[in-house]
Amino acid sequence: MKKILLVTASMIALSATAASAADLAARPYTKAPPPMVAAVYDWTGFYIGINGGWGQSHDNRTVDGIGQAGSYDANGGTVGGQVGYRWQTGGWVWGLEAQGNWADFSGSTGNVLVPGGTVRSKTDAFGLFTGQIGYAWNNVLLYAKGGAAVTDRNYQFLAPGGALASSTGFDTRWSPTVGVGLEFAFSQGWSLGVEYNHIFEDTHGATFVTPAGVAVAGFHTGGDTDMVLGRLNYKFGGPIIAKY
Template sequence: MRNSLLGLLAGTAAIIIAASSVNAADLPSRRAPAPVYNAVPAFTWTGFYVGANAGYGWNAGTSRHYDPAFGYVGGNKSGGFTGGGQVGYNYQMGMFVIGAETDLQYASVGNKGGYYGPLYYRGNSNGYFGTIRARAGLAIDRALVYGTGGFAYGDVGGNSGNDALLGYRRDRDTNGGYTLGAGVEYAVTDNVTARVEGLYVNLDTKSNYALGGVYNGRRDTEFGVVRAGVNYKFN
């Protein structure tokens, strides 16, 4: 009788322990859940962008007239404001970035003119230029160091004057040439970038003629530009 009672108690205890283990397994864990990390997407330069810029340009070429009385006149160099807008596209491959950009600029870098004998040859510093360029650079996180070059076109102004023999004239014309430059750009946010850029622009020399084929003018259009800009990059 005693042995039977002890066996019954032992069996009951075993059932209770097994049931407790099952219930404990069903209960939620009291340990803190593992933290969930949302990976921050890496910035990429790939995408289209549009922006604006402003800076300073200086004329390194000449713009002259031939006057029968005074010979070649003109050629005063000047510098002034440049500003405009740009549109482009970048594609990033690892640390390397390639792209293309076109811009159109107002440029006050023409000649100022001056007196030559009794005649005043009035300069015209107002003009414009544009470029269509390739870009290639190295990205270091959100910074981009790049070189650029391509086709340039424009008219940055020239001399004009009231000549007694040749009459009043203006020698404005759109020229084509090339441009080279370099810059640094930084992504302030994922969509907004800021840059500083320098360009050298060389437009083909133009010669103008007037009244019976008399040689009237020469323009060597070269100028440098340093400008700052901001872009909005589309994702």
């Protein structure tokens, strides 16, 4: 009788163990969640874009041995484009850029030396060739730039009544330039920015020519230029990097 009870108890224990094992095998497997991924924007690559904004050029017109003929600011709008390349190492970003713009920075004032006369000028184009250094916080880039600028300005004297008395024609001049900008990448390749530029043109000697072709020397004219530009760029290559 005892043997029968022992066998029965053993069979019950084995059945319970098998049932427990079956229950364990039936439990579903839960996969661990993937690690968090942070997207990091890479500023490396060629880019091309457009820009537009406002600028102001100063003109301080003087005549040697006589004095000032007029001083004023010529201002207006500008639109153009840029192309460049940037390299990013860690948070630091370096770049090279060429920019060309049409402009309409124009202004005038009365001629102090000729009552009723006018001193007038206009900047109709400029180019910037600069290097950049900046620091990026992911998709936000703050940078400084510097290099050379070329400007195309026309200086004039108008006689009383408005007739052209003399002009420098197209006065193309190279000058140093510096600037600073802030750029925000809002999608793959596309970025928006705002930029300030200063051109150190300063005053310089100039020869004016009358409509009859007579050259008149002894003048100094010109001055620095300031600009505020909005920019839209598209960058080729250098995709967003997944950082774990």
